[in-house]
Amino acid sequence: METVLKVDCLTKLYKNGRGVRDISFEVHKGDVFGFLGPNGAGKTTVMKSITGLNTFKSGKVEILGFDSKTQFEKALAKVGAIIETADLYEYMSAYYNLKIASRFYKNMEKYSIDEILDIVKLTEFKKEKVSKFSLGMKQRLALALALISKPELVILDEPTNGLDIEGTVAMRNLISELATTKGITFFISSHLVHEIELMCNRVAIINRGQLINNGEDIKIIKEKYASLEDFYMDEVKKVGGGI
Amino acid sequence: MNNLKANIINEVEKLFLKKKIIVFLIITAIICFLSAFFISAIQAKLVFIAVDATSFPLMTLSVFTNIFLPLFIFMAVAEIFSGELGDKSLKLVLIRPITRLKVFISKNIAIAIYIIINLIVVFVVSMFSSILISGKSSFSISHIMFAYFIDIFPAVVLALFASFISQFFKSSSGAIITCILFFIAIKVLSLFISGLNNMVFTSYLNWYSLWSIGGFNFFRTINILFMILSYGVIFFTTGYYIFDKKEV
Numbered sequence: 133m134e135t136v137l138k139v140d141c142l143t144k145l146y147k148n149g150r151g152v153r154d155i156s157f158e159v160h161k162g163d164v165f166g167f168l169g170p171n172g173a174g175k176t177t178v179m180k181s182i183t184g185l186n187t188f189k190s191g192k193v194e195i196l197g198f199d200s201k202t203q204f205e206k207a208l209a210k211v212g213a214i215i216e217t218a219d220l221y222e223y224m225s226a227y228y229n230l231k232i233a234s235r236f237y238k239n240m241e242k243y244s245i246d247e248i249l250d251i252v253k254l255t256e257f258k259k260e261k262v263s264k265f266s267l268g269m270k271q272r273l274a275l276a277l278a279l280i281s282k283p284e285l286v287i288l289d290e291p292t293n294g295l296d297i298e299g300t301v302a303m304r305n306l307i308s309e310l311a312t313t314k315g316i317t318f319f320i321s322s323h324l325v326h327e328i329e330l331m332c333n334r335v336a337i338i339n340r341g342q343l344i345n346n347g348e349d350i351k352i353i354k355e356k357y358a359s360l361e362d363f364y365m366d367e368v369k370k371v372g373g374g375i
Numbered sequence: 376m377n378n379l380k381a382n383i384i385n386e387v388e389k390l391f392l393k394k395k396i397i398v399f400l401i402i403t404a405i406i407c408f409l410s411a412f413f414i415s416a417i418q419a420k421l422v423f424i425a426v427d428a429t430s431f432p433l434m435t436l437s438v439f440t441n442i443f444l445p446l447f448i449f450m451a452v453a454e455i456f457s458g459e460l461g462d463k464s465l466k467l468v469l470i471r472p473i474t475r476l477k478v479f480i481s482k483n484i485a486i487a488i489y490i491i492i493n494l495i496v497v498f499v500v501s502m503f504s505s506i507l508i509s510g511k512s513s514f515s516i517s518h519i520m521f522a523y524f525i526d527i528f529p530a531v532v533l534a535l536f537a538s539f540i541s542q543f544f545k546s547s548s549g550a551i552i553t554c555i556l557f558f559i560a561i562k563v564l565s566l567f568i569s570g571l572n573n574m575v576f577t578s579y580l581n582w583y584s585l586w587s588i589g590g591f592n593f594f595r596t597i598n599i600l601f602m603i604l605s606y607g608v609i610f611f612t613t614g615y616y617i618f619d620k621k622e623v
Binding site: 206207223238 | 388464466467469475620623
């Protein structure tokens, strides 16, 4: 099985002593890999370390076989990401946001931008300024920005955060569609068990900065447990956490 | 290399898509144009002011590089570094396949291009105004062009200084105010501390005017050039060091 993302003994500690310790897991090609944990567990820290937004103390991150520290450009060449929030250039149009991002990739033509806008259903708003967009539209544009690299791996940090029910369903369907039709591997973090259960095929659980499960198959989990929620609670209890 | 080029284009575009940058360029052109008519009007009444067609573009250059250009540089640098950190759009570049060194270089090159565009605007408007005032165009354009060209270097160093200061701020307004205060403090201190004026880079913002005092001295010019470059290297290195360690 081809490994798209390999995180090995990643440790990142902040000045206040919080952070993540000894995180190791692998994401394989074709996975929709869920990264589940409560707020403040360290999900975003891990994602920021993978994408180079954070520096980390020790450990190794390999994306598509390239070391993220020493071969950063090659490692990130086929990666798209939304980290924390859908940050965009608010003073630009949707089209211009994509055009700016597309310059980093070879062979990105106008039709590619139009095609991506079509995928996220923003074609009719492409000339509108992003500052006028709703949160759901911004989230979809952020996903379009993640897709502009024609990625093999897309990293999404809480992609449905702040979205209403319709927006959440639309985003979830979009991710599933892209995984199925384009063969994109997804690495998605969430604090919502239900979200992970609906979108992902594998799940890793993080709690208090430590990984307590590094990538179980959700189908196998469901054979043993009534729901992913039960599995999560059981795993957390094993390490002395939970309610 | 391609990514560096891509980000230089992106940074320049981002800068010029902001309305205030364009507005300030237009204001510069208007002030420059109107001041030519103001000076020519009072010159007719006050004998001791002598501004001719050749000296007007150089006088404009002196005023612009010492007062307006530093302000514009601080504003642009603050937007491009602290502003992007504040509105979190810096993340959009950092998650692309481009190293932080290239991001830092491209942002500074974009500022240098912005400086050059500003100087071109002032040059063109002041030359045009001069022709209108004197009604002739017999002055040495190459001489004036050279004056504008060499003043690019100290301005770029000032931009590197501002980009170093901006690394400590998450809001563009904080960065602009601090840059201005530092700039004023250096200028004031150099008035009171003897010898400081020769050592600080801000004294050479209108480098050309110093060339013309007492004639051209090759060794003195080389000495100043290396000093300006040294300041540039120091500000670039320290600025990049902080930028590289920044957690976004």
